[in-house]
Amino acid sequence: MTVAEAPVVPALPVRISGVGRRFPTPDGGDRVVLRDIDLGIRAGEIVALLGASGCGKSTLLRLISGLDRADAGELAIGDSPVAVVDQRCAVAFQEPRLLPWRTIARNVELGLPRGTDKAAGRARVAELLRLVQLDHAANLRPRQISGGMAQRASLARALARNPRVLLLDEPFGALDALTRLTMQDLLLDIHAAEPTTIVLVTHDVDEALQLADRIVLLGSDDTAPGATIRRVLEVGKKRPRDRGDAQLAILRAELLSLLGVESHHPEDYITKAIKAQRAKRAGA
Amino acid sequence: MSATKTTEAAAPAEGAAGPAHQQASVYGYSAAGPGLADRRRPRRERRWWPIVGGALIPLGVLGLWWAATEFTDIPSYRLPSPADVVNAAGELASSGQLWRDIAISSQRVLQGFAFGSLIGIVIGSLIGLSRTASILLSPTIGALRAVPSLAWVPLLVLYVGIFEPSKVILITIGAAFPVLTTLSIALRHVDPHLVELGRAYGLGRLSLLTTVQLPAVIPALVSGLRLALAQSWLFLVAAELLASSMGLGFLLMDSGNNGRVDRIFLAIIVLAVLGKTTDALIGVLERWLLKRWG
Numbered sequence A: 001m002t003v004a005e006a007p008v009v010p011a012l013p014v015r016i017s018g019v020g021r022r023f024p025t026p027d028g029g030d031r032v033v034l035r036d037i038d039l040g041i042r043a044g045e046i047v048a049l050l051g052a053s054g055c056g057k058s059t060l061l062r063l064i065s066g067l068d069r070a071d072a073g074e075l076a077i078g079d080s081p082v083a084v085v086d087q088r089c090a091v092a093f094q095e096p097r098l099l100p101w102r103t104i105a106r107n108v109e110l111g112l113p114r115g116t117d118k119a120a121g122r123a124r125v126a127e128l129l130r131l132v133q134l135d136h137a138a139n140l141r142p143r144q145i146s147g148g149m150a151q152r153a154s155l156a157r158a159l160a161r162n163p164r165v166l167l168l169d170e171p172f173g174a175l176d177a178l179t180r181l182t183m184q185d186l187l188l189d190i191h192a193a194e195p196t197t198i199v200l201v202t203h204d205v206d207e208a209l210q211l212a213d214r215i216v217l218l219g220s221d222d223t224a225p226g227a228t229i230r231r232v233l234e235v236g237k238k239r240p241r242d243r244g245d246a247q248l249a250i251l252r253a254e255l256l257s258l259l260g261v262e263s264h265h266p267e268d269y270i271t272k273a274i275k276a277q278r279a280k281r282a283g284a
Numbered sequence B: 001m002s003a004t005k006t007t008e009a010a011a012p013a014e015g016a017a018g019p020a021h022q023q024a025s026v027y028g029y030s031a032a033g034p035g036l037a038d039r040r041r042p043r044r045e046r047r048w049w050p051i052v053g054g055a056l057i058p059l060g061v062l063g064l065w066w067a068a069t070e071f072t073d074i075p076s077y078r079l080p081s082p083a084d085v086v087n088a089a090g091e092l093a094s095s096g097q098l099w100r101d102i103a104i105s106s107q108r109v110l111q112g113f114a115f116g117s118l119i120g121i122v123i124g125s126l127i128g129l130s131r132t133a134s135i136l137l138s139p140t141i142g143a144l145r146a147v148p149s150l151a152w153v154p155l156l157v158l159y160v161g162i163f164e165p166s167k168v169i170l171i172t173i174g175a176a177f178p179v180l181t182t183l184s185i186a187l188r189h190v191d192p193h194l195v196e197l198g199r200a201y202g203l204g205r206l207s208l209l210t211t212v213q214l215p216a217v218i219p220a221l222v223s224g225l226r227l228a229l230a231q232s233w234l235f236l237v238a239a240e241l242l243a244s245s246m247g248l249g250f251l252l253m254d255s256g257n258n259g260r261v262d263r264i265f266l267a268i269i270v271l272a273v274l275g276k277t278t279d280a281l282i283g284v285l286e287r288w289l290l291k292r293w294g
């Protein structure tokens, strides 16, 4: 499954150094949301951002795209600093943000790079709609489609941009389990065809394990207010990955424990599971 | 595609008075929209119903009017019969005065409305889109708006004279404010998420305006234009009542002075018909705008 008609543009690396962002509070003070973020993202890499709700994942994406400015530190894409609304990025926002008066096809068209030839643009939009399984909905309005369909339309619009850096904010959050897996595979197919740099926010640990080269865990470490990078995990497995892979299961347990999910269970529940898996692999 | 069809079918049923409903059915802001439409469906499928339904009340009033003149002894110099009014119309039409009055009044309204809404759109966009413009202009405009517009009449007559320009200027003033106000408020409330989306996808100021902001405010713009048009007719009659020698307002005043109640009735009916007709034109404009951006 290749994506036709898309001129191949080289992916670019992203460099984030010492970045912080604070927001004014209603009482006149300041609230630190992000601090001391240091992260180098290789060209063509897929990085998943994981972290509790409200820890600043969307904020970090907005900083990378130049929709928001950092208070501290520097961000660069390739050799040049991130511009105000950097056109080398394409964002699929956490909300679908479709223009209600346009059809789905015309909404996706908004993503086409400026100066795209009319016929080529139409073909590209049709192709993308087919890829996200929305070809039957091309002429519907946003209010006539479901939340998950709207999210896929938003993804198609971002892909239409053919960006050097693709920023996806919980792109599959509203999808049913099956469509979600299909869309994950689709994203990987597209990435294989055009290896753009992807930063993906997700709440789904399995999704991160399935898609990402590295998983970046954001959170506060109690030394200072605001979230920073708590851990970077290298997944280090070739894609496509076996969803039942034992090594991934170990990473999964580690991530869940870092996210504090395991606290419902006795500590040794996870450890036991990991040990059992290790033993099984050793025996096999 | 199907959305457009639904709207077109719904438009006559809801008539010219339903911009809010059309907005709901096109953009789907209202959760109640589809439900309401479903409940109305049986009625909407009869195509003659919107026309006949809308004519019921006017016809009823006409009947009552006729009955009142036929079966009571109210003298015709107080309440003319429908036939009297038709006669008055024939009389004025054959002398050419009726056509002249209609033509001159419509011309004044259309000119004033065109200038006024253009000014309203330009200033309203400025104020709605630019904080600086809003800071600079809003207080002055608010103060000007607070002046009851008829207060301008003596000044206009003094400066511009009693001829055409003073009337058109007065109507322009009357038409500008509704457009300006509704448009600037609506622009300020365009979903910031959509505006940010436009910026993220590389739209500059102008293309952001035409791609996101103006389409988002079409319903508000159209209701502003509707108000402006009504306001234009209001100011037309006011201007013509005060100083003129032609036009429907003059016809009203002249007939009042001569005790021609039949002609007063005629002028009022003509104003109602003209007002409704021009309002229907705005409905056409609205449908065109929605199609253009739909």
Ligand SMILES: Nc1ncnc2c1ncn2[C@@H]1O[C@H](COP(=O)(O)OP(=O)(O)OP(=O)(O)O)[C@@H](O)[C@H]1O
Binding pocket: A023, A024, A033, A051, A052, A053, A054, A055, A056, A057, A058, A059, A060, A094
């Ligand atoms: N423009 C803003 N003004 C003030 N506070 C803001 C602004 N944008 C974000 N914040 C604050 O920054 C924090 C992080 O927000 P952000 O949207 O980045 O969270 P998130 O990690 O994406 O959460 P979620 O997973 O729920 O989407 C929140 O507490 C939010 O209140």
Ligand SMILES: [Mg+2]
Binding pocket: A057, A058, A059, A094, A169
């Ligand atoms: Mg978020």
